[in-house]
Amino acid sequence: MEMKKSISKRRIGVIFTLISLCSIVLTYEYYKIEQRDSTFIAIEIISIIIFIVSFMLTFINTGLWKFIHKPLKNLDEREIALTSKSLRYAYAIFTVVTLMLLLYFAVTFTPLDVVLVAALILFAHLLPASIIAWTEKVI
């Protein structure tokens, strides 16, 4: 891991990444259902740009993304403990968020669409790294 950023900067990066991911999905949903306005396209493009930039700065440049996807045999005991903890939290958060969303879609008879599912896949991959970025003081 080569995480030199301060915890506050990493936390801001995580917030921007997750909010922009939500924004991508919500804007797409509004664009599809409500009105096909060019403002929504502009918001969607801005959200995608913010997502890419914050993702690169928070997860790629810091080495977090590479770290969380390392095979177990390449980790030492502290790193195994750290990834296990982050995966445990990520599993709990992802399960609750996904099941709540599924419940909402089931209750409202709304069909799931590809953007939401893709965002959820991305969210599942982002969560463990986000938890490490959020909790680790010095790395």
Add this chain to the structure above:
Amino acid sequence: MEGRKIYNRIAILRKEKSITRKELADKIGVNFQTIGYLEREEYNPSLDLAFRISDLFKLPVDLIFSTEPLTPLSQLLTK
């Protein structure tokens, strides 16, 4: 469950041996950042890692690690 804090003399012993964190990490088979965590006493090593460290410095485990704040080795020697 939050464990007890384990104090250690890794930083001083490493400096005495004039080896870098990276060299120490390679010798005991961990990432060099883990050495930083150990030296700052932010991570309690497993028994296996503690023995690897004590083997490397050729000192008993209880001289390197303690559950009580450690007194400097120089003070121990003058006693």
